[in-house]
Amino acid sequence: MAYSEKVIDHYSNPRNVGSFAKGTPGVGTGLVGAPECGDVMKLQIKVNLDTGMIEDARFKTFGCGSAIASSSLATEWLKGKSVDDASKIKNTDIVNELKLPPVKIHCSVLAEDAIKAAIKDFQEKWVEKQAAAAQTT
């Protein structure tokens, strides 16, 4: 199977691989996929709690080259976006950018799921917590 140049680039030089230290303020984590399906993505966003902007992102992926590239690209796109804008990233954007063939579309779907899961986790951990804290004071 021939890979697009962009997939090869992200696979060979993945952006933002890693994990944030546990308990880092403003971090939301999404863990999607399943080992028995052959792909699992962990995607993290670090949001500036004052501005609501995503300052940094990290990923780790178990999966094929296209899955690695999809999540690497996602972290690149997330940085500098507001949480709202981040939630608008669609899997089709990833498909187009990486020129994924039909059999690899599930990789992009998984990346979109990972973004959504990370945002949801961020909101549960930090936004709702802040709101609760604001109410009690």
Place this chain on the structure above:
Amino acid sequence: MAVKLPIFMDSHSTTPMDPRALEAMLPFFIEKFGHPGSRNHPFGWEAEAAMERGREQLARLIGARDPKEIVFTSGGTESDNLALKGIAEMYREKGDHIVTTVIEHRAILDPCRRLEKQGLKVTYVPVGSDGIVDVGEIRKALTDKTILISVMFANNEIGTIQPIAEIGKLAKEKGIVFHTDATQAVGKIAVDVERMGIDLLTCSAHKIYGPKGIGALYVRRRAPRVRIAPMIDGGGHERGTRSGTVPVPLAVGFGQAAEICGQVMAEESARLAQLRDKLQDRILSSVDETYLNGHPEKRLPHNLNISFAYVEGESVLMGLNKEVALSSGSACTSATLEPSYVIAALGVGAELAHSSIRYGLHRFTTEEEVDYVADRTIEVVKRLREMSPLYELAKEGVDLKSIQWKAE
């Protein structure tokens, strides 16, 4: 000596041709181009003589008593189809049941599915965690309607060698025809249709350093005489079993390749087993949580199949494929998105089936190549482990089975 890249280590898919086999073929394209069926002129005679010589060379390699027992086909897939469908049709009066295993090549499984659609019954016997089929399980699967047992000689992914002689004995005892797909075994390890009680045997030229485009089906003619219905009708070639002009240059190359295999097999298999063991030892001792798939001893000397926990097979291949040609049992390497059914049949769990890599050494593999492949494999797996969320979780002591995975 510097290693020449890319390195081919995918010899279960195909083998490079032995130059001696090619050399034997060359005169039969332009100079000696006759049709082996032309009975009335020297062009035909010399073509027929060359074809028959190829048949004899192959017969000798597999221990066939009579070269007439060799039917040339287009390859292993056709031979498997001919064996299954040919027996199903010829023995329809006698019964309608076939016994095979879950780890057969698709060239067996797919014809079985078609025969099932046509009303035949097929029992797929499981294998143990080492990939070996239990002969007792085959015995239990037999009924008075069983007309064929088909069990592969050696597996194309894990190289596991089945107890063929025992199955042959069982088949004889029950009076059932026994077919073996020996595509991966012939030319690599000792195969003897007489000693092993094989009635039908599939093999292919391009797996034994011969040309692509020709294979053979051995069909026993004596004790017992096995008869199969042809799948291709036409001029009645190959004694009516397989019509169509035999490609003489390919038959010559096949025969020459077979003869060479017979001559070098003992030495070659010992050399490859030693190199394979080195590759295996280096990888298993350098990377934690790597698992050998298949039986550690009862396997082809040139085969190595390893699962690397926490990394996906295709991503490993992608890291190597500019330099090393390998194969993976993982989902994404093929048109289907299923992981290897062979590795899955060992009961190792789907995640390890997604992580399997197959190495296939061959006649021209060097020790330098083995060292290079070991080094690069270790590097790539370590890099991917650093990227793997599963490896991270496992290192933190999290039991991956305790996580509620959200599949797509």
